[in-house]
Every structure is written in structure tokens, then in C-alpha cells.
Amino acid sequence: MKPIVAIVAGGDSSELPVSLRSAQGLYSFIDKEKYDLYIVEMQGLRWEVQLPGGEKAAVDRNDFSFHNGTDKVKFDFAYITIHGTPGENGLLQGYFDMLRVPYSCCGVLPAAITFNKFTCNQYLKGFGIRVAESLMIRKGHEVLNQEITGKVGLPCFIKPNLGGSSFGVTKVKEESQIQPALEKAFSEADEVIVEAFMDGIEITCGCYKTKSKEVVFPITEVVTKNEFFDYDAKYNGQVEEITPARLPDELTERVQLLTSAIYDILGCSGIIRIDYIITESQKINLLEINTTPGMTPTSFIPQQISAAGLDIKDVMTDIIEDKL
Helix, strand or coil: CCCCCEEEEEECCCHHHHHHHHHHHHHHHCCCCEEEEEEEEEEEEEEECCCCCEEECCCEECCCCEEECCCCCEEEEEEEEECCCCCCCCHHHHHHHHHHHCCCCCHHHHHHHHHHHHHHHHHHCCCEEEECCEEEEECCCCCCCHHHHHHHHHEEEEEEHHHHHCCCCEECHHHHHHHHHHHHHHHCEEEEEEEEECCCCCEEEEECCCCCCCCEEEEEEEECCCCCCCHHHHCCCCCEEEECCCCHHHHHHHHHHHHHHHHHHHHHCEEEEEEEEEEHHHHHEEEECCCCCCCCCHHHHHHHHCCCCCCHHHHHHHHHHHCC
């Protein structure tokens, strides 16, 4: 009997469409000769599994199972590819832990820490990792423009503290843009982070570890003519992605070592991707950590796996077998 794998996608944030595209990518990457694959779509209390004939069946949340028309089928493994809540912030991880269902990514605590950008940056700052000057604002708390400019200066970024895919993000250049940018960010989350602008080269580096191996992927350099690496740059082709990045060997090694170290500091699991800005004098500054990175065919991780000369099917097998 082949293990039955659920590719869990959807979620309750603006990133739902991106998650569904990642699910299709994973469905094409995972070895179907070794595993029986199903895509499970979650949105609120609607949990549905896509059946081979095109129909859908409800997922029983009591034991993460479904009926295929004749039999009850229980999943042996969950590959979580929800970008946002509840798959990236620890909620779904806690559910699977309680059901004893192994899954692909970080556990409850690392997922919760990394999903909260401000908390994650302040935590890692304690380990000597460079991060942008920032402040966090909760909905309902009025903040004067002068308080923001005095703390982080201009230009700055105003973005949801919880979320991704650059939804609700504004690069603020003038004081008059601050309040509209806050309003936009609060439409996505109840907490907003304001970060100082860092001028430099944007890069991203993926990594995964199993009981028997450690793999740090080649680095990708991100070049966009947009104001920043926004939604259009990420998903509508308004960007140049160069893998491996055009960095000196010594700097490349430092970024890869730092990526591996952050993985261990946080106690990560499965594939993660860490975004950085390289500023003057080759300083490496952490931007954010993605514990369920995008997995469409054109996403960074598949690009980096290819650049490393690895077969993505083998990498997916590593992730699944390590937990099974």
C-alpha cells in the first residue's frame, strides 16, 4: 500500500490563490509511483478533498479522513502549502500534532514565531542577526507621523505584521503617505509593522534538513524595476530572478551558513526560504523567513533545486520520508 499524502492548500488569507497554485506545483513534483496524492482545499470550515473524477468530498476533521464513495480513507502525511493562516502560523501544525499525522514543515513554535515578522526579527536580533529598525502598531492605537519618521525615518515600508505575498505593503516616501499606508496594511491584519528602508541587493536562499542530510540551495538574486518586490513582481513577471546570484564566493558562503544557522536557531523542519538584503560593505540583513514557501514551477525553491542539480522529485521524497 502506498502512503496517502494530502497536499493541503487554501487558507483564510488573501494568499489563497497563490496557495492553490503551489498545490498544483507540488502535485506535479511529488512521486506518484511512491505516494497516492490528493489535494485538500481548506477555507474556513470548508475542508474538501479533490477526487480523481473531479468531484469533491468533505474531509472529516475528527481524524483527517474522507470517504471515496465506498471506503473511509485516512491520510498518512500532510504536505502543507497554505501561505498564511492557518497553515503558516502554527494552527494547522497543532491540529496535526494532536492527530499524530506527520507533516512537511515547521512545528507549532517555529511556525508561530516566523509568521509574526516583528516577533521573529526581535528574537533573531538577540542572536546577533542584523534586521531593519522597526516598530509594531496594533489596530486602534493612533500613531503620529512624527513618531514613525523619528523612529525609522523615510523612506520606510509599512506592511501587515502577519501575512505574505506583499498584500497590504506600501513603500512610503513622504510623510503624507503614512496614514493611507497604515489603513491599507490594517485591511489585511490587526498588527502592522513599520520598517526602515534598506538600500541594497535583495536575495533569497532556501534550505532543508533531514535526519541524514543538510541541503542549502544556491542563492537567488531578485531584480525588479518596481518600487519593491511587490505582488506584480512576484507573480506577474515584473522581476528578474538570477540563480545563482551574482555574489562573490565568500559572501555566498556567508549567506548559506547564516541560512543554515537560522534554520537551527528556530528549530525549523522541511523546506524554508529566507529573504535578505545585502547592504553596503556586504552586510547581510534579514528580511523575513518563509516556512511554507511558494512551490509553483516558477517559484524560487524549484529554481534553486534545479540550479543545485537536484531532482525536485527526490527532494520531495526526502521531506516526506523523513517524517514517515
